Amino acid sequence: MVRWDCPPRCLSPHVSPVRSHFEELTWHPSHGDGRVRVLRWTCDCEPVFYELCQASGLRFLRRTRRAAPGRASVAESDRWQAQETDEMWIALLHGLVR
């Protein structure tokens, strides 16, 4: 089930390449806690995709890197209040944080 082809199935946004002045986020290994709601996501046609997640009142960004088909490493940002995380998500899409 490898889906590397871009069109025509790209319905979700792609992250822009990072800007020269981008801010590096701290990424932690995922705890894989079950009660996570995924609110937004980037297109998974790329080897790295991101999700905007909510868990117990706080939000965070989740990054999934696929090393090979069926093998992925998942990392999570710090957790923030909803509005702050939503702004972080926009910055991520625009290549301002990564």
Ligand SMILES: [Zn+2]
């Ligand atoms: Zn795509």
